[in-house]
Amino acid sequence: DTGVSQDPRHKITKRGQNVTFRCDPISEHNRLYWYRQTLGQGPEFLTYFQNEAQLEKSRLLSDRFSAERPKGSFSTLEIQRTEQGDSAMYLCASSFGRGTEAFFGQGTRLTVV
Amino acid sequence: SQQGEEDPQALSIQEGENATMNCSYKTSINNLQWYRQNSGRGLVHLILIRSNEREKHSGRLRVTLDTSKKSSSLLITASRAADTASYFCATDLAGGTSYGKLTFGQGTILTVHP
Numbered sequence: 568d569t570g571v572s573q574d575p576r577h578k579i580t581k582r583g584q585n586v587t588f589r590c591d592p593i594s595e596h597n598r599l600y601w602y603r604q605t606l607g608q609g610p611e612f613l614t615y616f617q618n619e620a621q622l623e624k625s626r627l628l629s630d631r632f633s634a635e636r637p638k639g640s641f642s643t644l645e646i647q648r649t650e651q652g653d654s655a656m657y658l659c660a661s662s663f664g665r666g667t668e669a670f671f672g673q674g675t676r677l678t679v680v
Numbered sequence: 681s682q683q684g685e686e687d688p689q690a691l692s693i694q695e696g697e698n699a700t701m702n703c704s705y706k707t708s709i710n711n712l713q714w715y716r717q718n719s720g721r722g723l724v725h726l727i728l729i730r731s732n733e734r735e736k737h738s739g740r741l742r743v744t745l746d747t748s749k750k751s752s753s754l755l756i757t758a759s760r761a762a763d764t765a766s767y768f769c770a771t772d773l774a775g776g777t778s779y780g781k782l783t784f785g786q787g788t789i790l791t792v793h794p
Contacts, residue, residue: 571722598780609768609784610723623781658722662780666710666730666772669782673722 569593571672573659579678580649587645588675592661599642600669601634602658603627610658616642649679686769686785694793699756701788703769704749710772712745713782714754717766726754726767731774759792766790 572591580586592599597618602610613632614624618639628634631649636642646653656676662669687702703712711730715723727743729736729752735744742755756763766789770782 573722600781602782602784607786609770609786610782612781612783615781656720660723660782665780667780668713668725668728669770669780670725671715671723676720 571659571661571670573657573672573675575675576673577676577678579680582651582679583648585645585647586649586677587643588657588659588677590642590644590659590661590672592641592659593663593670596661596663596670597639598662598664598669599636600660600662601642601644602660604656604658604674605654613644646677649677651679653677654679686767686788688788689786690789690791692791692793693759695759695761697759697792699759699763699790699792701754701767701769701790703752703754703785705752705769705771705783706750708774709747710774712743712752713770713772714741714743714752715768715770717768717787719765723768756790759790761792761794764790764792 574589600615601613604610612625614634616636631647634644656674658674660669660671685704713728714726717723729743729745740757745752766787768784768787770784
């Protein structure tokens with residue numbers, strides 16, 4: 568059981584740089600979600616995919632953020648021109664079908680200096 | 681804005697005692713899920729309860745759901761120091777294309793003292 572895998576676990580970047588995170592969902596799961604969590608808060612929804620289709624994007628996802636899920640397998644989340652306010656834990660989750668449990672990865676902690 | 685609100689925000693108990701956390705939400709749901717998060721780590725799924733269910737058990741965990749009051753509770757019996765973590769409820773809202781998207785509360789920080 569490999570679970571949801573995220574890479575890297577930690578990323579420190581300078582303001583203005585671009586960063587990309589990767590998520591590998593549980594293999595049979597067709598739905599993939601990205602969330603962002605700041606200290607002391609619950610996770611906030613960013614976007615989700617059903618297979619390769621991006622079905623919903625939160626207003627939190629500015630134009631500097633882009634997510635892809637080519638071929639409906641792994642997903643990447645890219646942040647361009649990072650800002651200090653982007654510092655957070657970025658969590659990926661996957662689920663199979665509608666109304667089922669969503670399983671989370673360990674997250675990527677981003678620090679923008 | 682966050683859909684769910686957990687109560688209390690923090691709970692401190694002794695090992696062996698029971699811990700009860702509550703979650704309230706605002707709109708109709710398909711299901712409600714409880715998660716645990718240890719400091720700086722990912723979320724671990726605990727229990728999913730569907731809108732047509734009233735109670736579910738898993739080991740030392742008991743979850744209830746009252747859709748008329750739009751509330752849920754998580755009971756951890758015979759708590760252990762290893763249960764120390766933040767606990768979140770998350771709602772899967774009914775209807776539309778958001779099926780499966782989870783909306784989280786701010787969590788309850790549980791501390792179990794040995």
